[in-house]
Amino acid sequence: MSNKLIRGTFVLTLGTYLSRILGMIYLIPFAAMVPEEGAALYQTGYAQYTIFLSIATAGFPAAVSKFVSKYNAMGDYQTSRRMFKAGIVVMLLTGFLAFAILYMSAPFFAKGALAENEISNITVDDAILVIRMVSLALIVVPLMSLIRGFFQGHQSMGPTAVSQVIEQIVRIVFLLGATYLIINVLKGSFVLAVGYATFAAFVGAIGGLLVLFFYWIRRKHTLLAMQANRVETKALPLGSMFKEVFRYAGPFVFVGLAIPIYNYIDTSSFNHAMFEAGKDETYTINMFAVLLLYVPKLVMIPVSLATAFGLTLIPSITESFTQNNRSLLHKQIDQTLQMIMLLVIPAVVGLSVLAGPAYNVFYAGSSEEIGRSILMWYAPVALLFSLFTVNAAILQGLNKQKLAVISLVLGILVKLALNTTLIQMFEGIGSIIATAAGYTVSLIYGFAMIKRHSGISFRLLVKRTFLILILSTFMGLVLSVLQSLLGVMINYEDGRMQSVIVAVVAVAIGGFVYLYLAYRSRLLEKIIGNRLNRFVRKRRANG
Structure with a gap:
């Protein structure tokens, strides 16, 4: 594995892990200040936001990263810079459009998520407020993601890592401060506190964007005037450039939607399935909070490694593929997958065995018995998340984007087919089994396609x-x-x-x-x- 890939992966892994850890730690005081109903309401808002964020970015930042890496490898730096400038305009437009649509359609999504007009003191109006508060982040986050993608296309991972951590710190400070002030000082409702907790995504994004601007100013001359073109630029028309980027971006939309879509399927169907099975309302809302908010925060820590590998792997594989360096390409794929197995398998085994103390460290007092059981079953799924992320990155690096989409669609169809029935039979564990089945089908297809098109053993x-x-x-x-x-x-x-x-x-x-x-x-x-x-x-x- 090249030193550049290892170094880039290490930097992104460190930044992603710090961000994930902070994203878990803040839930300790947050869970202590708001009831399980508040956690469920928080997740209801974020489930819609993550879907719209993936659509707003349209896979564009990752596609720009791939585009920049490709043209830099060819020595055509001018074309990659033109694409970046045009991408800024696109992200500003799509971000504002996504915000407007989510804001206006909040009543529709709120009714769909709650299954009834009111669940455990959560009304449709409460869900509407939370969805609209978090929707504001859509104005800023796509632009921030594009700038990160540009840096990554130059295989400069530091700006992304640092901005991720600062974004998370700013978000958490605002979130906890607002929640404490509303509940303990102003004696307000947990609904208003949760609304401002989701609004913290917008505040954090501003912090992350400022960090990227700082890096841009420091590295402007290096990035924008890297060196003279090593090849004669063809002055590609913008239409042709966008056609190529959107060809890359289309699959990124679907692959980036993988975890959000799986979560959204649960968010929109879990309450319905539990009520149809005759489950208690309070028990249902507590399990909803544990399954879709608390436990995923723990499970996503091992997945952060795969996310970092995926982000660094796409430009590296693209460069090797463009230069037709098959031996390096096979080495990058093989060693990346081995590193994932080496680090993620023991992590998920340990998390599953230590599910009781691990859950209690962060969420003591919040549905502990439910949490221990869900975490024990959910932890192994982190390996499937990790492999799918890297699997999709490899297919995209090989210019087999359509196959990555097919892989995802197959898994989602399996999840949809099994989810309601398994939830009614096994409650939260049924949802986990359906998710595992979906990702397993995606992986079987994905690895078969990688073997066919790369020739790797x-x-x-x-x-x-x-x-x-x-x-x-x-x-x-x-x-x-x-x-x-x-x-x-x-x-x-x-x-x-x-x-x-x-x-x-x-x-x-x-x-x-x-x-x-x-x-x-x-x-x-x-x-x-x-x-x-x-x-x-x-x-x-x-x-």
Whole structure:
């Protein structure tokens, strides 16, 4: 794996992980200030927002990243700069249009999500308020995403990472401050507090945009006057440029919609299915909050790694494919997938085994029994999320965008076919099973298409994945025994601090066991590559 890909992935992974962790931590005080109904209302607003955001950006930022990477590799820097300038205008227009449509159609989406005129003190008017408050972020976020895509097209990942973290910090500070002020100082309703909590997405986006402008000013001369064109520019008409970008962007729309669509299917059908099955209203709304807001925040941490790999992989694979460097292309695909398996599999095994203390660390007092059960089942799905993200990125890098769309559509059809029936049979776990089935079908199709069109063999990947599964299973057994032993002295169910102690001790020992076994089996050396090889040889020579 090239040093540039590793470095870019590391920077984006660090930024994404910090953003994800902050996105979990803020829920601790937020969940303490608002009831489960507030969490459910919060998720109802965000479910609509994420769908419209993906449509507003139309895959354009990622497509621009691919476009810039391609033309930079050809030495045509002028064409990539022209595309960026035109893209700014497009993102401003689509962002404002998406905001206007979501704002005006809020009553329709509110009625669809609630299933009834009122659920556990949440009315349709409450949902309308929250949806309209979060819709304002659509004016800013598409533009911010485009600028990030331009930097990524130059394989400069720092601006994206830093802006993600600053955006999250600004959003959280405003969110918690507004919630505390409304509920504890002004003695307002949790509905108004949740409205301002969703409005924090707009405030955070302003913060992230300012960071990108700062980077732009610092790097303007480097980016816009990189060097003279190495090739004679063809002065492509804007129409031709947009046609090429939209050819890239179309699949990005659908692939970027993957998790939001799956979440939206649950948001719009979960309450209906539970009520039809005769479930209690309060129990339903509590499980809704846990399944669609609390637990996904934990599960998405391992997925952040795959997201970072996907963002850095698309420009790198595009460059290798454009230059017809097949050996490098195969190496990038193979080692990326191996790294995903190496890091994500033990993470999801550990999260599933430690579901009880892990959930209590963040959400102690918020439907703990439901949360532990949902997290235990949901954690393994993070591996499917991760593989789908990278899988789609590979197909797009190979210019097989339509196949990425087909892969997603197949999975969504499976989810739609199974979701209501499985929810009625198994409640929240049924939703998780339907999601896992959908992603599994997408992955089977996606990997088959990658093999067909790249010529890569997955034999080594399967072999090493099997070894990773063995090591992770052993680590899981160690974690299970360790949790039982710690339970003699410390019961994590007694409170958040007890859960923190159990989780920290178990994660530290389990992580050490896994890394030690991976090191002794030479798995780390084989997957990570040259730097670790040199380190290992030096250690052996000195030893």
